[in-house]
Amino acid sequence: MNSLRQVAWALWVPLTALAVWQVLATYGVLNSLFFPRPTEIVRIGAEMAVNGELYVALQSTLQNILIGYVLGCSAGLACGVAMGRYAAVRRSLETVIAALYSTPKLSLFPLLLLLFGVNDVPRILITAIACFIVLAFHGQDAVDAVGRTYPEVAAVYGATPSMLVRKVYIPAALPTLFTGLRLAVGRAMVVAISVEMVSSNQGLSGLIWLSWQSFAVEKLFVGVAIAGLLGAFFHVSLRWLEKRLIPWKTVAAG
Amino acid sequence: MKLRCTNLNQSFSGANDRVEVLRDLNLETREREFLTIVGPSGCGKTTILRLLAGLAKPTDGLVERLPAAGDQSDRVLMVFQEDNLFPWLNLIDNACFGLEMQGVSREDRERRCRIWMERVGLAGREKAYPHELSTGMKQRVALIRAFLSDPAVLLLDEPFAALDYQTRLRMQHDLLELWDESNRSIVFVTHDVDEGIFLSDRILVLSNRPSTVIEEFEVRTPRPRNAGSAPPTETIDLKRKILTALQLPVGKALRAAG
Secondary structure (H helix, E strand, O other), X not given: OHHHHHHXXXXXXXXXXXXXXXXXXXXXXXXXXXXXXXXXXXXXXXXXXXXXXXXXXXXXXXXXXXXXXXXXXXXXXXXXXXXXXXXXXXXXXXXXXXHHHOOOHHHHHHHHHXXXXXXXXXXXXXXXXXXXHXXXXXXXXXXXXXXXXXXXXXXXXXXXXXXXXXXXXXXXXXXXXXXXXXXXXXXXXXXXXHHHHHHOOOHHHHHHHHHHHOOOHHHHHHHHHHHHHHHHHHHHHHHHHHHHHOOOOOOOOO | OEEEEEEEEEEEEOOOOEEEEEEXXXXXXXXXXXXEEEOOOOOOHHHHHHHHHOOOOOOXXXXXXXXXXXXXXXXXXXXXXXXXXXXXXXXXXXXXXXXXXXXXXXXXXXXXXXXXXHHOOOOOOOOOOXXXXXXXXXXXXXXXXXXXXXXXXXXXXXXXXXXXXXXXXXXXXXXXXXXXXXXXXXXXXXXXXXXXXXXXXXXXXXXXOOEOEEEEEXXXXXXXXXXXOOOHHHHHHHHHHHXXXXXXXXXXXXXXXX
């Protein structure tokens, strides 16, 4: 019941907007040349799913996002933990990471293209870099969030170093870590889809871009909708995982 | 087990100078004793407990643990001012944390824990997380966690300071009950003189910083004690002496009775 209600809360705004759009498009208030009816977009989308067009586009984009995300997050986390643990590492890298945090990652992309050529490698790398920075930043915060007291209490009760890590450091760091993981997934999507747009005609961006050029407006909307759904899917999955792994933290409703 | 401090000195470097917290402090606990330390705020009571617990090293002087034949363990445990339960563990896992570290099986430690949980009115809340509980309940779990680990000496750092009056009375009662059954030594730090008189066998009064023990009082009220059981004149007399030692104004009522 509770989860049903959550779904209802999450969906009523987009569904209402779609319904209004449908009515306006049907009665000609919206120019259907630019705003085809949502039902028509869904029909075209289903067609593309059946003939495999959608699958090809998704596969290429997802591959870049996922590989970049996993690589970037792992390396970023390692770096963040090192910064949190060792003052020397922190002092050396803090400013660099802070500078990179606010630099648009896209500005590095041309350089990567020069170095690696026009293929998936620079696209994955730039996604990984975006995730790396976020996780380095929040990984360090996560170590800080552990604090001094809990390890001290555990030590008083005779926790061994390995116990300390498993029973104190990891659970104490998890909530902050998840903030980083959630932010990184958004960054990964934005960067991966943006670089596709400027450097290839594959993937979701390829689909969106080619649809624009061939004035296949329905397909264009399908591409945008899939990108949106993908974002929602990642967000919901991470929330789900967070609830399983961090049951002690009350996640705000929704 | 007895704890002995000899000529303890402790100072910390502050922003522009060194702060001397303890100067030539000597104390020794007795077997199965409830010892209370009272002192002006900021006089270094917590520092003493941290030194006794081995969480800090003295600048100078000696902290010794003198084991005795009847010791249940060689552990010296500390319960802090805030409960310090692990937010990621439910109540029973928090309460059993010490036992888990000692390698006691889950079944065994939960069985031992449930007895205590029931006694302090936490039965049925075993799976709750700390943030779902009141401060008093959390502090009870922290006490159970300490007692379950069978410490030879238990150090309590103003454990009831954050509680309302009624909860505090209940907790004092619970604490005496827990202590009575286990028969280990307790070193209890408080700024509440009444609390000290109600609970302890002996009370040490500390001076202002740099602190040292300036007075020592035996509390002879027979046990078991409960609120209102002590002969009022004795208690008031003792309270007057302690307040005087603390250089606090002694009220009219107390003066008249003394």
